[in-house]
Amino acid sequence: MQKPIFIIGYMGSGKSRLAKVLSESLNCSHHDLDDLISQTYGNTIEEIFNSEGEISFRKMENKQLRLLNVNFGVVSMGGGTPCFYDNMNWMNSNGVTIYLRAKIPTLVKYLSKEDGVTRPLLRGVQKKDLPEFIAKHLFERQYFYEQASISCNIETLGWEDGLVQKITNLN
Numbered sequence: 417m418q419k420p421i422f423i424i425g426y427m428g429s430g431k432s433r434l435a436k437v438l439s440e441s442l443n444c445s446h447h448d449l450d451d452l453i454s455q456t457y458g459n460t461i462e463e464i465f466n467s468e469g470e471i472s473f474r475k476m477e478n479k480q481l482r483l484l485n486v487n488f489g490v491v492s493m494g495g496g497t498p499c500f501y502d503n504m505n506w507m508n509s510n511g512v513t514i515y516l517r518a519k520i521p522t523l524v525k526y527l528s529k530e531d532g533v534t535r536p537l538l539r540g541v542q543k544k545d546l547p548e549f550i551a552k553h554l555f556e557r558q559y560f561y562e563q564a565s566i567s568c569n570i571e572t573l574g575w576e577d578g579l580v581q582k583i584t585n586l587n
């Protein structure tokens with residue numbers, strides 16, 4: 417398959433982990449869009465949010481997406497990447513998109529383990545409010561996520577095996 421694979425999904429759904437596993441199985445490179453943004457701008461995502469704000473971050477994210485080499489490789493996106501500008505259309509036109517769908521309790525479980533430092537959008541959200549926050553946020557984002565070429569439920573997927581099989585079948 418001569419197309420890149422773009423992995424999308426809510427924060428904490430395991431996008432980076434899947435990118436790594438897939439790239440090993442497919443013997444190709446893997447990248448993370450947030451890491452590429454950090455390298456380009458010489459700042460962590462948190463620092464960018466703090467100093468420039470979310471709107472500037474979304475502009476950088478949109479620009480970085482279009483700088484991706486659209487040859488073969490696996491790229492994990494930020495949770496919000498598909499939901500701004502025409503990013504989702506761009507990804508669908510230039511590669512195969514995989515949505516890692518997760519249930520709210522699963523996301524709450526993963527995200528409440530974190531200290532909130534690395535995910536600026538969750539800063540200030542108390543753990544007790546996390547289920548409601550995620551439910552609303554996911555509701556807003558679902559429209560974009562559901563446009564993916566392939567969707568996988570992370571709770572039921574025989575995880576890596578099932579997914580790797582699906583992807584390799586696309587070859």
Ligand code: S3P
Pocket residue numbers: 425426427428431450461493494495496497534535536537
């Ligand atoms: C964001 C998710 C983050 C990062 C930024 C914004 C979002 O990436 O891009 O903090 O809007 O959901 P992860 O999904 O890897 O946490």
